[in-house]
Amino acid sequence: MEKSRFIALARKFNAVLFEENGLLSGALPLVVAGHTVGLVRAELLPLVRAASMFHVTEGAVTLDPALETPEARSAAMAELLQRWRTQENLVALRGWRNECYDVRASFSSAPLLKMERSATCVFGIRQYGVDLNGYTHHPERGFCVWIQRRSLEKPTWPGKLDNMVSGGLTSGLGLLEAVQKEAWEEAGIPEHLLPGIRSAGAVSICYRSERGLFANTEFVYDLELPADFTPQPQDGEVDEYRLMPVQELMELVCSPEFKTTSAPVTLDFLIRHGFITPNNEPRFLEICELLHVPLASAYSTGRLISGLQAIHG
Amino acid sequence: MEKSRFIALARKFNAVLFEENGLLSGALPLVVAGHTVGLVRAELLPLVRAASMFHVTEGAVTLDPALETPEARSAAMAELLQRWRTQENLVALRGWRNECYDVRASFSSAPLLKMERSATCVFGIRQYGVDLNGYTHHPERGFCVWIQRRSLEKPTWPGKLDNMVSGGLTSGLGLLEAVQKEAWEEAGIPEHLLPGIRSAGAVSICYRSERGLFANTEFVYDLELPADFTPQPQDGEVDEYRLMPVQELMELVCSPEFKTTSAPVTLDFLIRHGFITPNNEPRFLEICELLHVPLASAYSTGRLISGLQAIHG
Secondary structure: OOOOHHHHHHHHOOHHHHOOOOOOOOOEEEEEOOEEEEEEOHHHHHHHHHOOOEEEOOOOEEEOOOOOOHHHHHHHHHHHHHHHHHHOOOHHHHHOOOOEEEEEOOOOOOEEEEEEHHHOOOOOOEEEEEEEEEEEEEOOOEEEEEEEEEOOOOOOOOOOEEEOEEEEOOOOOOHHHHHHHHHHHHHOOOHHHHHHOEEEEEEEEEEEEOOEEEEEEEEEEEEEOOOOOOOOOOOOOEEEEEEEEHHHHHHHOOOOOEOHHHHHHHHHHHHHOOOOOOOOOOOHHHHHHHOEOOHHHHHHOOOHHHHHHHHHO | OOOOHHHHHHHHOOHHHHOOOOOOOOOEEEEEOOEEEEEEOHHHHHHHHHOOOEEEOOOOEEEOOOOOOHHHHHHHHHHHHHHHHHHOOOHHHHHOOOOEEEEEOOOOOOEEEEEEHHHOOOOOOEEEEEEEEEEEEEOOOEEEEEEEEEOOOOOOOOOOEEEOEEEEOOOOOOHHHHHHHHHHHHHOOOHHHHHHOEEEEEEEEEEEEOOEEEEEEEEEEEEEOOOOOOOOOOOOOEEEEEEEEHHHHHHHOOOOOEOHHHHHHHHHHHHHOOOOOOOOOOOHHHHHHHOEOOHHHHHHOOOHHHHHHHHHO
16 A cells, blocks of 8 residues: 555544554443444443443443433533542543533434533543535635634643634534634634635544544535735634645644644645645545545444444554 | 426436435445445345344344354355346346455455455445546637546446546555556556646445445545646456547436446536536535535434435435
């Protein structure tokens, strides 16, 4: 096989799929109200077994069906996580956010329970976000992309390079509204430019860190900006914006400077806009696949582990 | 789950993945020189067993390793297929083309053998093609896409609607050169417009018909055309070109008028250009996945059946 920096990157942000005896080994799907919503890794099973709110069998960790409502499930989960936070040494919970995440069977279905956001990777819960690529045709520098440097104060990936705008979903907002809100809050994109925002697809990856499993789906948007416009950090989450010629971005996206879990959005952008092509990238097709890991199918069929491992493992 | 015409279409062009006891049931991977290159369905196993050039075990159909060179393999295959063509009643071979297809371990590796093109779906060999979406911003009709009607003389999908340009790969030509060649031959795109052709990604699907299994990957290209340019059929493979406003195309792509195996390229185009969005399509994420079935991984790991079934089956 020919070497490729991009395929090395794509395997890095899908590390779980390529680990031998890694995170998936001995892990069990987490089932809530009949839906597979997460993945509990083997080392956590003793902790989970000790919590009376779960039934652990050979094939699954099932949330006690006696917890019939989202409210009852959320309350039990909150109590458990507070106990783990003080009594157990889980890396993920050191990043406690006091912010709840709605756990759902699929993106558009009703919430099954709420869970402290920092705990979602402990349980391998699917996560969704929005990303906005800002770009311009610069008269001297050519096709350029706006890249942010994340604030050093951010709890995750401080100081790393990132796409112009990226954020989680805000409860109650539609996706386009969520992108527009983040576009203003992070980059100061003024109202008259917002109608230029275009939906451009989605990327799905399966990343692991010392904190846990990230089964992430990003809804991707593009915005072409006037050459004389500069994004302005508004909310303290961004340190600076840099306009990057596409050749420079193709180098930097592969470097440790770039937030690993945002790199797929950039690779997808570079593919869609004709910069990474089958002519210049020998592993082009595998990269396309690794930007679209079949998370929806793997989670909805409940064949999370067998599905992901059978393809890549 | 909410209903969606687009997801129904995406399942249709990936029918194999959703069949219970269907094509994959009892099928065996075809292994050539250590590489999984195809899938032999259960009903063909008696025929394959009777041919001395294969070893059939519980887990695989292996081409006799004594056939050490591409030439020896191609000759043995040609002889077998000629025999089948006269003695067996295989639907696929009724479309005999007298045209050879290079079977490879992956897109960019050396050919392992040549095989009559109409037989590739009998063996579930991966196929590659190029597709060019032609579009324009029309002053009165808005964003429009050029769609061809295939000639009634074509051996496959006669009279169906199809993308502006679509073709197989021509031996010895790079991908971009192949698109440019087809763009002239099918649509009469003149030389001065060819530099506008942009690589835009790839789609992979897993289709079945009465002829067999189509594990198809299309390299996708876009070309924005001047509003006053009309493609001209050149080579008798196209009956006519129609300029279609995007709303009309979104209807027609779901109809039986449209070539099913070309529809994924159109859906991908409509997603990348912001017409099918998570705001207007409830099953958006599943559609993105079904445009990028992990064929490269499933074939290269040899976990063709378990891999595809574990995810979707």
